[in-house]
Amino acid sequence: MSSQKKKPIGCGCSNIPISVIILVFGGGYWWFSQKGNLDISKLLPQNQQINIPILNPTPTASSIPTPPLIPTPTASSIPTPSLSITPNSPDANSQASLKTIPDEKTPLSQTPWEKKVIRGIYLTRYQITNNADEQTIRERVRYYRSQGINTIIHGVWGNGCTMYNSDVMQQTLGYKSCPNQFQEQWLNWLIDEAHKQGMQVHAYFEKGIKIDQNSPIFDLAIARKWIVPGVDKTYPGIDHYVLDVDIPEVTNFFTNILVEFVKKYPNIDAVQWDDYLGYYAELPGKVDHTAKLTSFVQQMITSMKKANPSVSFDICHHNPYWAKKYFAADWEKWGVDRVFIQAYNDSNFLEELNYAQKYAGIAITDRQLGHLKELVDNPKIKSVLVFPFSGNPEKTASDIKNSM
Numbered sequence: 078m079s080s081q082k083k084k085p086i087g088c089g090c091s092n093i094p095i096s097v098i099i100l101v102f103g104g105g106y107w108w109f110s111q112k113g114n115l116d117i118s119k120l121l122p123q124n125q126q127i128n129i130p131i132l133n134p135t136p137t138a139s140s141i142p143t144p145p146l147i148p149t150p151t152a153s154s155i156p157t158p159s160l161s162i163t164p165n166s167p168d169a170n171s172q173a174s175l176k177t178i179p180d181e182k183t184p185l186s187q188t189p190w191e192k193k194v195i196r197g198i199y200l201t202r203y204q205i206t207n208n209a210d211e212q213t214i215r216e217r218v219r220y221y222r223s224q225g226i227n228t229i230i231h232g233v234w235g236n237g238c239t240m241y242n243s244d245v246m247q248q249t250l251g252y253k254s255c256p257n258q259f260q261e262q263w264l265n266w267l268i269d270e271a272h273k274q275g276m277q278v279h280a281y282f283e284k285g286i287k288i289d290q291n292s293p294i295f296d297l298a299i300a301r302k303w304i305v306p307g308v309d310k311t312y313p314g315i316d317h318y319v320l321d322v323d324i325p326e327v328t329n330f331f332t333n334i335l336v337e338f339v340k341k342y343p344n345i346d347a348v349q350w351d352d353y354l355g356y357y358a359e360l361p362g363k364v365d366h367t368a369k370l371t372s373f374v375q376q377m378i379t380s381m382k383k384a385n386p387s388v389s390f391d392i393c394h395h396n397p398y399w400a401k402k403y404f405a406a407d408w409e410k411w412g413v414d415r416v417f418i419q420a421y422n423d424s425n426f427l428e429e430l431n432y433a434q435k436y437a438g439i440a441i442t443d444r445q446l447g448h449l450k451e452l453v454d455n456p457k458i459k460s461v462l463v464f465p466f467s468g469n470p471e472k473t474a475s476d477i478k479n480s481m
Contacts, residue, residue, distance in 0.1 A: 193461055194460045195228045195437075195438060195462065196460070197226065197461070197462040198221060198229060198462070198474055199230045199463070199464045199465065200230065200470050201232045201281070201283060202255070202283060204232075207257055208258035214263060214266045217471075218267060219274060220474070224478045225474075225478050225481065226474055226477070228278070229267070229276065229279070230349055231281055233280045233282065234280075234284075234334070235284045236255065236283075236288050236291065236293075237294040237298065238252060238292065239255065239338075240254060240255055240257055240259055241259065241338075241341070242254050243337060245333045245334050251297075252293055255293060256293065264342055264345075268344050269344075272344070277346040278346055279348065280338065280342070280345050280347070280348045281349050282335075282349065282354075283353070284317075284351075285355070286355075287309060287317040287318065287319055287320070289316060289317055289318070295318075298318070298320060302324075303324060304319065304320065304321065305318070305356070306362065307359075307360040307361040309357040317353075319357065322373040331377060335380065335381050336381060339384050340385060343385055345388055348388060348389070348390055349392065351392070352404060354374070355370065355406040356404055356405040358402070367401065367405040367407050370407075374408075378411065378413065389414040390413050390414050391414055391417065391437070392408055392411070392416055392417070393416075393419050394406060394417075394418070394419055415436070415437035416436040417437055417438045417439060417462055418432045418436055418439050420440065421464070430452075438458060438462065439452060439458055439460070439461060440462040441461070441464070442465075443464070443473040444466055446476055449480045463477060
């Protein structure tokens with residue numbers, strides 16, 4: 078019986094040299110350990126690479142990092158650099174940090190008008206807040222900003238009484254305020270919105286130490302002998318009477334009013350007194366009131382700064398020669414923070430302009446807007462304030478903008 082060859086069973090691995098088997102397993106191990114670093118696309122022809130999805134996976138929405146949104150500043154959101162107003166204001170480095178980052182809506186350079194430190198408008202006691210709700214007050218502030226105004230000088234006192242409810246008034250004279258329809262928060266709304274818009278609010282102590290016969294305290298002042306003898310006829314058409322600040326009760330009354338105000342409204346930027354902080358040269362007896370007026374104002378400033386050192390004490394008055402000669406107002410000795418020269422009379426406008434260049438700025442009326450361009454173009458005039466004699470400050474603000 079002849080023998081038959083048996084067919085191989087299995088894979089035939091026993092016939093493969095052991096060195097080949099080791100090489101195959103070793104190469105496989107290397108392949109799997111290096112596949113994360115191996116760019117197989119380099120081993121393929123270029124026209125085949127784009128057809129292999131795993132080599133160029135399409136990113137999904139969740140895998141693409143979304144850059145953070147940077148809001149574009151609007152006109153109302155761009156801060157205006159703070160005004161350096163008192164020795165207690167932030168230092169130059171702090172001021173310099175308040176810079177606007179220019180974008181497509183921000184001009185790269187300021188106009189001559191925008192370079193003025195203060196672009197102010199006066200709002201006398203009843204012109205913005207009397208019987209006005211919060212929305213109305215805030216809208217009016219934004220309107221003035223849109224017209225290029227950066228400072229509202231708002232009346233808070235006049236004719237011997239406050240426009241806000243005052244404990245000092247109530248305790249001293251039996252009145253809480255002048256007759257008006259102000260709401261309790263009127264000035265808080267005004268200041269808050271102005272600061273949001275990069276503006277300032279200055280409290281205007283209108284008519285200073287003078288009253289007329291329509292003052293609610295007139296009869297009381299006569300009875301208490303608070304009035305300097307004689308009639309003040311500084312301005313035609315109305316007779317004024319000067320409260321005698323040489324009387325301690327009068328001095329204390331004004332000082333307490335001012336201290337109360339800067340405590341009641343701690344965020345106010347400044348207080349301003351006008352040329353009614355003065356006497357009339359032609360009062361009977363030719364008494365020199367200069368020294369007593371200086372002492373009175375110095376006392377007010379010292380007390381106010383102690384109560385709220387961040388508030389600037391400003392005046393808008395006649396030039397120092399006229400103020401001292403005709404109003405007993407030697408304001409160069411008062412220690413005020415800023416002086417604005419009142420140039421309401423065109424007959425001596427050039428003379429007042431020369432003084433204004435040496436101080437914080439100039440004040441004109443809406444009847445003098447013909448001078449505005451020369452004031453704006455004069456770099457020595459640091460600030461311009463406008464008083465709306467017309468009684469329509471919103472129109473005056475528009476006229477100012479249209480004059481630029």
